[in-house]
Amino acid sequence: MxxxxxxxxxxxxxxxxxxxxxxxxxxxxxxxxxxxxxxxxxxxxxxxxxxxxxxxxxxxxxxxxxxxxxxxxxxxxxxxxxxxxxxxxxxxxxxxxxxxxxxxxxxxxxxxxxxxxxxxxxxxxxxxxxxxxxxxxxxxxxxxxxxxxVVKPVVQAQADPVQETTDPGRPVELAKVLEVRGHAVLTDLVFDSGSTRLREGRYGSLAELAAYLAANPQYRLLLVGHTDMVGSQAQNADISQRRAQSVKERLVEAYAADEARIDTAGAGFLAPIASNLNPEGREANRRVEAVLLAN
Structure with a gap:
């Protein structure tokens, strides 16, 4: 074979x-x-x-x-x-x-x-x-x-590259989801265990959001935190709000996003995207979403 x-x-x-x-x-x-x-x-x-x-x-x-x-x-x-x-x-x-x-x-x-x-x-x-x-x-x-x-990069002869224009306002994946669906889950975010603090590191989703905001002044963002159903709604609303605020602060401080065009909210467990009856579903429900709004 x-x-x-x-x-x-x-x-x-x-x-x-x-x-x-x-x-x-x-x-x-x-x-x-x-x-x-x-x-x-x-x-x-x-x-x-x-x-x-x-x-x-x-x-x-x-x-x-x-x-x-x-x-x-x-x-x-x-x-x-x-x-x-x-x-x-x-x-x-x-x-x-x-x-x-x-x-x-x-x-x-x-x-x-x-x-x-x-x-x-x-x-x-x-x-x-x-x-x-x-x-x-x-x-x-x-x-x-x-x-x-086996997939390996090696030095090889290549044709002369054709110049391809890179437009900073041209939507890439996350931005296109925002424009088509109106909202997108920021799937790469990682929070410290049991904390509302966003873990240190570079996040591709935040880099995309900041670049998209800079290139499209007609839009602003609403960052919405979500939780699973462990605990009361009041507790979860507070946790989800603080996580959304943590994401906003990182966008502004690390990616130079326009603070005035980013709002935050906490939905708690009111908008699940998966079942809260199993660990996988609860993990999926603990998220922060970006919602695209007109400026």
Whole structure:
């Protein structure tokens, strides 16, 4: 049996994350989004999810095309090869599996997706430009008895990059969710255990929010804290308010966001997004959301 895919990434690609599942199911997208559904084919086996960031001005296609060529040379059959609009834009992006931000960033107007199969193996490649850099995601599935996929950045000859304009006001993933849905969960925030204090560190969601506010003076934000149902509503409303305020302070102090255009509120446990009857649901309900408002 042939070994799993070996892909050579651009020399400037820096690994961000790797997630492995010993045995799982991956729904490989094989067609553009249609009627809010993305056609897929089921693959079972060992799943590896990897992401990289590549600085520089290479376009999405300049990064993806060599990876596609490598897969074809290794005997993979391409099942889907589409750019943002042809894939289905927003609907496709949120109908497929994407590693959470900030490990993988997707601008729904600037991404390219590829899926391919070889026997019982499957590979998908997602490339997007966001925030002045390119982000690459590779998800591979292989039967348990095959060698693991190898993806390595090495120095290689590349075509002269085509200059691609980076507009700071152009919405990337989080901003687009805000504009389409009116609100977005800031999924990468981490609070100290039992505290309303936001843990130190850089947060991709806050960087995006600050940049979006700076580029779009017609908007302002409402940060809303949410909790699970442990404790009274009065207690949870206070906790959620203070967590939202903590996020606002970090936006202003660390990301130079306009304080006058950011408000805060605490909803407590009044707006759950999952069941409070299990630990996973309670964890999902403990969150801070950004709500987009007219200025």
């Amino acid at each position: 042939l070994s799993a895919a070996e892909l050579t990434l651009p020399a400037n690609a820096t690994g961000i994350s790797e997630r492995a599942t010993a045995l799982g199911v991956y729904q490989l997208p094989i067609g553009p989004e249609d009627a809010d559904k993305v056609p897929s084919e089921r693959f079972e086996g060992q799943i590896t999810r990897r992401t990289w960031r590549a600085d520089g001005q290479s376009t999405v296609l300049q990064i993806l095309a060599p990876l596609r060529d490598q897969l074809v040379e290794q005997g993979y059959e391409v099942r889907l090869d589409c750019a943002a609009r042809d894939c289905g834009g927003f609907g496709f992006r949120f109908g497929i599996e994407v590693v959470p931000t900030p490990d993988m960033m997707v601008d729904i107007s600037r991404y390219h997706f590829l899926s391919a199969i070889r026997g019982g193996e499957a590979v998908s490649v997602l490339v997007s430009r966001a925030g002045g850099a390119a982000f690459i995601q590779v998800i591979s599935v292989r039967p348990p008895d095959t060698a693991p996929a």
